[in-house]
Amino acid sequence: MINxxxxxxxxxxxxxxxMSSAAPSAQAASFDGPWSVLVVTRSGPCDQAYRYxxxxxxxxxxxxxxxxxxxxxxxSPSGAVTVRVSSGPQYAxxxxxxxxxxxxGSWRGQGAGGTCSGVWSATRG
Numbered sequence: 001m002i003n004x005x006x007x008x009x010x011x012x013x014x015x016x017x018x019m020s021s022a023a024p025s026a027q028a029a030s031f032d033g034p035w036s037v038l039v040v041t042r043s044g045p046c047d048q049a050y051r052y053x054x055x056x057x058x059x060x061x062x063x064x065x066x067x068x069x070x071x072x073x074x075x076s077p078s079g080a081v082t083v084r085v086s087s088g089p090q091y092a093x094x095x096x097x098x099x100x101x102x103x104x105g106s107w108r109g110q111g112a113g114g115t116c117s118g119v120w121s122a123t124r125g
Contacts, residue, residue, distance in 0.1 A: 031098050032058065033056060034055050035053070035122050036123050037054060038122070039118065039120045041118040043118065044115050044116030044117060056075055060074050068087055069086075069087050081103070082095045089110075090110060093107065093108060101123065102121070
Protein backbone atom coordinates (compact mmCIF):
# COMPACT_ATOMS: atom_id res chain seq x y z
CA MET A 1 0.00 0.00 0.00
CA ILE A 2 1.08 3.55 -0.55
CA ASN A 3 2.08 4.95 2.82
CA UNK A 4 0.16 7.70 4.62
CA UNK A 5 2.46 10.50 3.42
CA UNK A 6 1.97 9.75 -0.25
CA UNK A 7 -1.78 9.26 0.22
CA UNK A 8 -1.99 12.65 1.87
CA UNK A 9 0.08 14.15 -0.88
CA UNK A 10 -2.17 12.59 -3.50
CA UNK A 11 -5.00 14.64 -2.11
CA UNK A 12 -3.00 17.79 -2.28
CA UNK A 13 -2.24 17.17 -5.91
CA UNK A 14 -5.89 17.57 -6.65
CA UNK A 15 -5.53 21.29 -6.12
CA UNK A 16 -2.17 22.29 -7.49
CA UNK A 17 -1.34 23.21 -11.06
CA UNK A 18 2.18 23.21 -12.41
CA MET A 19 2.66 26.68 -13.88
CA SER A 20 5.40 29.14 -14.68
CA SER A 21 7.22 30.77 -11.78
CA ALA A 22 5.16 33.96 -12.20
CA ALA A 23 3.16 35.18 -9.21
CA PRO A 24 -0.40 33.85 -9.00
CA SER A 25 -2.97 36.09 -10.67
CA ALA A 26 -6.03 37.65 -9.09
CA GLN A 27 -8.16 35.17 -11.04
CA ALA A 28 -6.41 32.23 -9.38
CA ALA A 29 -7.41 33.76 -6.04
CA SER A 30 -11.05 32.93 -6.87
CA PHE A 31 -10.24 29.37 -5.73
CA ASP A 32 -8.81 30.53 -2.38
CA GLY A 33 -10.14 29.02 0.82
CA PRO A 34 -10.70 25.63 2.43
CA TRP A 35 -11.57 22.59 0.31
CA SER A 36 -12.54 19.02 1.15
CA VAL A 37 -11.19 16.38 -1.22
CA LEU A 38 -12.26 12.77 -1.66
CA VAL A 39 -9.62 10.56 -3.33
CA VAL A 40 -10.88 7.20 -4.66
CA THR A 41 -8.63 4.37 -5.85
CA ARG A 42 -9.90 2.57 -8.97
CA SER A 43 -6.82 0.42 -9.63
CA GLY A 44 -3.92 -0.83 -7.53
CA PRO A 45 -3.11 -1.71 -3.91
CA CYS A 46 -3.94 1.68 -2.32
CA ASP A 47 -6.67 2.42 0.21
CA GLN A 48 -10.11 2.40 -1.41
CA ALA A 49 -10.94 6.00 -0.46
CA TYR A 50 -9.80 8.77 1.82
CA ARG A 51 -10.81 12.38 2.50
CA TYR A 52 -8.54 15.32 3.36
CA UNK A 53 -8.80 19.04 3.88
CA UNK A 54 -6.59 21.54 2.06
CA UNK A 55 -6.43 25.31 1.77
CA UNK A 56 -5.74 27.32 -1.37
CA UNK A 57 -4.19 30.77 -0.91
CA UNK A 58 -3.41 33.02 -3.89
CA UNK A 59 -3.56 30.01 -6.19
CA UNK A 60 -1.11 27.93 -4.11
CA UNK A 61 -2.25 24.74 -2.39
CA UNK A 62 -1.36 24.06 1.24
CA UNK A 63 -1.80 20.71 2.92
CA UNK A 64 -2.24 20.91 6.69
CA UNK A 65 -1.28 17.28 7.34
CA UNK A 66 2.46 17.91 7.53
CA UNK A 67 5.03 15.17 7.22
CA UNK A 68 7.87 14.61 4.75
CA UNK A 69 5.84 15.41 1.65
CA UNK A 70 7.03 17.56 -1.26
CA UNK A 71 4.24 19.28 -3.20
CA UNK A 72 4.79 21.38 -6.33
CA UNK A 73 2.08 23.28 -8.16
CA UNK A 74 -0.62 25.95 -8.32
CA UNK A 75 -4.18 26.41 -9.48
CA SER A 76 -4.36 28.07 -12.90
CA PRO A 77 -6.68 31.06 -13.42
CA SER A 78 -9.03 28.80 -15.44
CA GLY A 79 -9.17 26.21 -12.63
CA ALA A 80 -7.04 23.58 -14.39
CA VAL A 81 -4.98 21.60 -11.91
CA THR A 82 -1.88 19.44 -12.33
CA VAL A 83 0.61 18.56 -9.63
CA ARG A 84 3.47 16.29 -8.63
CA VAL A 85 3.76 15.11 -5.06
CA SER A 86 6.54 12.95 -3.65
CA SER A 87 7.69 11.35 -0.42
CA GLY A 88 11.00 9.55 -0.73
CA PRO A 89 10.83 7.21 -3.74
CA GLN A 90 7.02 7.34 -3.82
CA TYR A 91 5.18 9.87 -5.97
CA ALA A 92 1.78 10.83 -7.32
CA UNK A 93 0.63 13.03 -10.20
CA UNK A 94 -2.84 14.21 -11.02
CA UNK A 95 -4.92 16.54 -13.12
CA UNK A 96 -8.41 17.91 -13.27
CA UNK A 97 -10.43 21.09 -12.97
CA UNK A 98 -11.92 23.27 -10.22
CA UNK A 99 -15.00 25.44 -10.49
CA UNK A 100 -16.01 28.00 -7.85
CA UNK A 101 -17.51 25.35 -5.56
CA UNK A 102 -16.40 21.90 -6.75
CA UNK A 103 -13.87 20.00 -8.80
CA UNK A 104 -12.86 16.61 -10.13
CA GLY A 105 -10.14 14.79 -11.99
CA SER A 106 -7.86 11.76 -12.01
CA TRP A 107 -4.59 10.72 -10.40
CA ARG A 108 -1.92 8.03 -10.59
CA GLY A 109 0.96 7.16 -8.32
CA GLN A 110 3.77 4.79 -7.48
CA GLY A 111 4.04 3.56 -3.92
CA ALA A 112 5.79 0.83 -1.99
CA GLY A 113 3.09 -1.69 -2.95
CA GLY A 114 2.92 -0.82 -6.64
CA THR A 115 1.12 1.47 -9.04
CA CYS A 116 -2.28 2.95 -8.18
CA SER A 117 -4.70 5.21 -10.02
CA GLY A 118 -8.11 6.68 -9.47
CA VAL A 119 -10.29 9.74 -9.39
CA TRP A 120 -10.84 12.66 -7.05
CA SER A 121 -13.65 15.07 -6.28
CA ALA A 122 -13.60 18.26 -4.25
CA THR A 123 -16.04 20.65 -2.62
CA ARG A 124 -15.38 24.09 -1.23
CA GLY A 125 -15.72 24.53 2.50
